[in-house]
Amino acid sequence: xxxxxxxxxxxxxxxxxxxxxxxxxATGDPNRVTVIGAVDESKLVPLALQxxxxxxxxxxxxxxxxxxxxxxxxxxxxxxxxxxxGATVEGALQDANQAFLFNxxxxxxxxRSQAHALSDAVVESIHRIPGIGQTKIIFTKKTGARSxxxxxxxxxxHNAVALTNDKVLCVTPSWGKGNREVFYxxxxxxxxxxxxxxxxxxxxxxxxDIVARYRGLNTGxxxxxxxxxxxxxxxxxxxxxxxxxxxxxxxGDQGGGKLVRVTATEEGESSPTWSPDSQWLCFATRTNxxxxxxxxxxxxxxxxxxxxxxxxxxxxxxxxxxxKWIAFTAPGGGFxxxxxxxxxxxxxxxxxxxxxxxxxxxRTIIFTLRTGAGVNKRRLALLDVPTKRVKLIPLEGGxxxxxxxxx
Amino acid sequence: MLGGRLYPVALTALLxxxxxxxxxxxxxPGLTHIPENNNGDTSGGDGGxxxxxxxxxxxxxxVGPxxxxxxxDTVVTNNDGGNGNNGGDDNTGxxxxxxxxxxxxxxxxxxxxxxxxSVHFDYDSAAVRPTxxxxxxxVARYLSAQPTFHLVIEGHCDERGTxxxxxxxxxxxxxxxxxxxxxxxxxxxxxxxxxxxxxxxVLKSTDEVSYQENRRGEFVIWRPVPAxxxxxxxxxxxxx
Numbered sequence: 199x200x201x202x203x204x205x206x207x208x209x210x211x212x213x214x215x216x217x218x219x220x221x222x223x224a225t226g227d228p229n230r231v232t233v234i235g236a237v238d239e240s241k242l243v244p245l246a247l248q249x250x251x252x253x254x255x256x257x258x259x260x261x262x263x264x265x266x267x268x269x270x271x272x273x274x275x276x277x278x279x280x281x282x283x284g285a286t287v288e289g290a291l292q293d294a295n296q297a298f299l300f301n302x303x304x305x306x307x308x309x310r311s312q313a314h315a316l317s318d319a320v321v322e323s324i325h326r327i328p329g330i331g332q333t334k335i336i337f338t339k340k341t342g343a344r345s346x347x348x349x350x351x352x353x354x355x356h357n358a359v360a361l362t363n364d365k366v367l368c369v370t371p372s373w374g375k376g377n378r379e380v381f382y383x384x385x386x387x388x389x390x391x392x393x394x395x396x397x398x399x400x401x402x403x404x405x406x407d408i409v410a411r412y413r414g415l416n417t418g419x420x421x422x423x424x425x426x427x428x429x430x431x432x433x434x435x436x437x438x439x440x441x442x443x444x445x446x447x448x449x450g451d452q453g454g455g456k457l458v459r460v461t462a463t464e465e466g467e468s469s470p471t472w473s474p475d476s477q478w479l480c481f482a483t484r485t486n487x488x489x490x491x492x493x494x495x496x497x498x499x500x501x502x503x504x505x506x507x508x509x510x511x512x513x514x515x516x517x518x519x520x521x522k523w524i525a526f527t528a529p530g531g532g533f534x535x536x537x538x539x540x541x542x543x544x545x546x547x548x549x550x551x552x553x554x555x556x557x558x559x560x561r562t563i564i565f566t567l568r569t570g571a572g573v574n575k576r577r578l579a580l581l582d583v584p585t586k587r588v589k590l591i592p593l594e595g596g597x598x599x600x601x602x603x604x605x
Numbered sequence: 606m607l608g609g610r611l612y613p614v615a616l617t618a619l620l621x622x623x624x625x626x627x628x629x630x631x632x633x634p635g636l637t638h639i640p641e642n643n644n645g646d647t648s649g650g651d652g653g654x655x656x657x658x659x660x661x662x663x664x665x666x667x668v669g670p671x672x673x674x675x676x677x678d679t680v681v682t683n684n685d686g687g688n689g690n691n692g693g694d695d696n697t698g699x700x701x702x703x704x705x706x707x708x709x710x711x712x713x714x715x716x717x718x719x720x721x722x723s724v725h726f727d728y729d730s731a732a733v734r735p736t737x738x739x740x741x742x743x744v745a746r747y748l749s750a751q752p753t754f755h756l757v758i759e760g761h762c763d764e765r766g767t768x769x770x771x772x773x774x775x776x777x778x779x780x781x782x783x784x785x786x787x788x789x790x791x792x793x794x795x796x797x798x799x800x801x802x803x804x805x806x807v808l809k810s811t812d813e814v815s816y817q818e819n820r821r822g823e824f825v826i827w828r829p830v831p832a833x834x835x836x837x838x839x840x841x842x843x844x845x
Contacts, residue, residue, distance in 0.1 A: 344805070367804055370769060385799075389699035390712050390827075392757075392799065412704045414798050415776040418769060430773060432798075433704070436780060437773040452703065465731075466773035482770060489770075513770040527767045552767050571811040572764065573804055599768060 241585045242268035243324065246275035254283035254313040260354055261317035261331045264562060264580045264589045279320055287312035291320055299323045310356065321559075330557045335564060336361070336371045336380055337578060337601040339593070348382050348399075353557070353564070353603065355578065355591035361399060369394075370600055374421045377604040378402055381409065381419035381427065396429055408448045422472035426496065428479055430468055434459065437466040439481055441496055460494060461501070471517045471524070473540070480504060480524060480540075482513040491515050491526060491538075505542035512536065512545075514553055518560040519605050523583075525554035525563055535565050537583060549581055549588050555603045564591075564601040573597060706794050708755050712827040719744055719824035724782060726820040729766065731777035733785045733822075741782070744824050745789030751828070756791075758782045759823040760800040761807075763816035768802060775800030782822040 245267045247258055258279070259269050272278055277299075281289030287309060290301040302319055304312035311332065318329030333353045338346045345365040351358035362368065364384045371382035379400050386395045396410040396419045410416040414432030421427050425444035430437050431454075439460040446456065461467050465484040472479060473493075480493040483501070489511040491504040504524060506512045514527040517540065525537050528545075533552040538545035551565040563581045567590070576599040578591040591598075702708075722744050724737040733741065748756060760775030760782075779798035786796065808815035 367801060369772060369802070369804075385801075388701045391699075391702050391705055391708055391797070393702070393705055393797070394799065395701075408701060411701055413706060414780070415772060415800055417772050432773075432776045432780065437776050449700065449703075454704065466777050468773040469769045484773075513767045529765070533767060553769070566768075572806060572809045574809075 237587050238585050239268075242266060242587070243277065244268050244270040244275050245277045245279060245320070246270055246272040248272065248278060248280040249282045250287075250289075250313075251283060254287055254309055257310055257313035257331075257354075258317050260589065261314060261329070262320060264582055264587065265317075265321050265330065265559075266325065266561075266582050266585050266587070267320075277320075277324060279316075281316070283309060283313070287316055289316045289319070291323055314352070327559050327561065330559055330562055333558060334377065334604040335555075335578075335601050336373065336382075336604075337598050338368050338371060338382075339596040339598045340574065340576075341365070341596055348380065349598075350380075350401075351593075353580075355593045358593065361401070366392075367394075370418050372420050372602045373604050374398065374427075375425065381421065383417040383419065386411075409442060409446055410448060410454075412454060418468060418470055420470050420472060422476035422479075422496070423474060424476035424496075426476070428460070428470035428472065428481075428496075430470065430481075431457075434462065436464060437468065438462055439467045439470050439479065439494075458496075460496065469514045469516075471515050473517050474519055474521045478517075480515045480517055482515060482526075489513060491524065491542075503542070504538065504540075506536065506538050506545040507543060509536055509538075509545045509547065516554050516556055516563075518556045519558050520560035522560065523556075525556060527552040527554065532568065535563060535581060548583060548586055551579060551581070553600055554581075555601050556605075557603045558605045564603050566599040566601065573599070705797065708797075708827065711830040712755060713830050715826040715828055716823075718826050719747065722824050724822045725817060726778055726822070728763070728816070728820065729774070731774060731781045733781050738785070741785045742789070745786050745791055747826075748786075748791050748795065749789070751826075753829050755795045755797065755827040756786075757797045757799060757825040757827060759825060760798065761805060761819060761821050761823065762803045763819040764803045764806065764811075765816060766803065771802035772800050775802050778820075778822050 243266055245262060247255060247269055250258055263269060276294050278292045279289055281287065286303050286305050288303040291299040293299060300319060300323055302316070304315045314331030317331040321327065321329035330353050334350060335353050336348055336350045339349050341347050342365065344367070346368040347363065348361045348368055348371045349358050350361055361380065362384065364386065367385040369383045371380055374381055379398055381396060381398055383394050383396050385392055393411055394416045395408055396416045398407045398409050409419065409427065410429055410431060412431050412433035415437050416429065416431055418430040419427055427442040427446060429440050429442065431440045432438070433454060441458040441460055443456060460479060461483070463483060463485065468482045470479055470481040476496065478493045479496050480491060483490055483492050491506060491512045492501040493504055494501045506526065509528045512526045512528045516525045518525065522540055523537050524540050525535060527533050528536050530547070532550055534547045535549050535551045535554050536545050536547050551567045553566040554563045556563055561583055563583060565579055565581060566576050567579045569575045569577055574597050576597040577593060578598045578601050580589045580591060722740040724733060724740055726732070748754060758779040760777070760779030762771040762775050766774055776798065779800055783793065783796050783798055787793070806815070806819040807821070808818045
């Protein structure tokens with residue numbers, strides 16, 4: 199408590215310091231850490247929370263625990279975050295030498311969003327990377343026996359809202375330009391014909407356009423920083439990767455003549471992902487019965503294998519926003535989330551799960567966790583890659599899957 | 606569409622057979638009447654897809670933005686209104702279906718008639734089994750006998766693949782079945798393939814029996830909606 203006393207001296211008259219620190223490791227807390235893989239304790243940064251209560255304390259704990267911190271009593275802490283949550287959230291961060299790293303108050307928004315902003319300030323101050331507290335995700339949620347919808351929420355699953363009301367199978371949502379549009383595939387019926395249909399959905403206006411409704415599969419739409427949209431279409435026979443130019447006009451392009459066909463393999467491709475500079479496309483392919491991750495220049499050239507040493511049958515690659523890593527899914531008594539350097543090499547198995555999507559910090563991954571048999575038993579979870587710490591996202595009702603993190 | 610919704614199968618089967626047997630050469634696809642149940646099915650069962658029937662009258666454009674939440678059907682809105690059935694080759698009744706090949710007029714789904722012919726696949730394989738060739742042959746004969754009928758082949762997977770991989774695998778399975786039908790001379794234009802990945806399992810347990818049952822190709826028939834039955838010409842009866 200020595201640190202607390204000094205802190206009190208520094209901020210004389212700050213009555214909120216009297217508030218009791220939140221109990222660490224309380225049981226029954228819905229925000230408790232659920233560890234699936236082995237957590238690397240040595241990499242966790244011990245931090246104490248003082249003076250926060252209720253929702254604000256819960257948000258801070260959740261945000262910080264999933265970004266490499268371990269909430270500890272003040273005596274064991276390397277950093278102490280002291281503050282209060284009254285009309286506004288206030289917080290001061292000190293290091294082990296009691297030096298102040300910042301002292302901020304947060305205005306506007308909800309208490310919840312103020313708490314997220316405070317956690318971002320802590321992460322930026324200590325890790326020197328942007329926090330994820332105020333980021334958004336989209337995902338699909340099962341809303342009926344045979345219906346799914348696309349939802350958007352805060353990264354921690356709160357404030358979830360439905361973007362669609364189609365009541366059909368809906369898969370592979372992703373973010374488009376400036377996070378102001380999303381793409382997804384809905385199995386829409388027009389004039390009695392059901393067909394998977396790639397839609398562009400403007401989040402400002404609610405307007406939707408068909409991007410692809412060709413014979414067979416239309417899925418996996420992913421936009422590169424160059425504005426081109428990669429998709430998996432089977433209009434040419436087997437599922438192949440195609441590119442659509444920016445603002446592609448499906449209706450004005452009879453036969454898909456303006457689409458660029460990236461692959462023409464006999465078997466199938468899936469899950470295209472762009473390098474952040476749009477110089478490469480990576481996707482899962484299947485050749486001669488084996489599955490690989492490959493990368494290819496969007497404007498042609500050969501396919502290069504992305505070696506995932508020691509890990510067979512990878513799929514669902516997702517390129518990190520800093521360009522350094524590719525997360526993917528591999529089978530192994532269920533499915534595991536793995537990470538490999540973007541140029542290939544030694545791949546690491548991290549936790550049980552599938553369908554990874556990187557956060558803008560290139561450190562956290564959101565993924566789908568199977569909690570039982572079947573598509574009804576899927577939920578979303580967060581993984582801190584350096585520490586292998588996992589947190590389940592609390593979501594009300596319905597199985598959730600196919601998460602995509604806004605970058 | 607995907608089960609859960611009841612169609613007047615028995616009635617249409619009878620009428621379909623009558624049409625096919627009695628006047629199949631004179632029945633012009635595309636001139637059939639729109640039956641009441643074609644619109645009614647949007648409210649039945651599990652709700653189905655909210656967009657069914659959007660193209661029946663051609664006036665399917667013009668639904669404004671703001672399809673987030675709420676109870677409105679979300680209808681894709683790039684039509685600028687009234688793109689209608691303006692004739693031409695667009696006999697699917699909706700130019701959003703332009704790339705899908707022809708399916709003239711109004712069709713009704715029949716999931717039952719070929720339900721017993723579902724074919725099954727080995728784990729992570731899209732190869733049609735030799736033992737399923739007899740089923741393929743039966744489906745081909747049925748389609749030959751019913752030249753106005755269209756076929757949808759659904760590809761399904763067990764849950765041991767990742768979700769996105771399974772979407773591709775299901776498509777390859779459906780395509781493989783389509784190719785198996787090709788030697789029988791069924792026009793590819795009459796066949797639509799669709800992959801549902803692992804999302805619609807038959808059985809939900811995590812054992813090999815369930816997985817095997819779920820790795821399948823299903824045949825769904827779409828038959829022309831029969832013309833409304835007109836009463837016979839009025840007969841004058843003189844009562845003594």
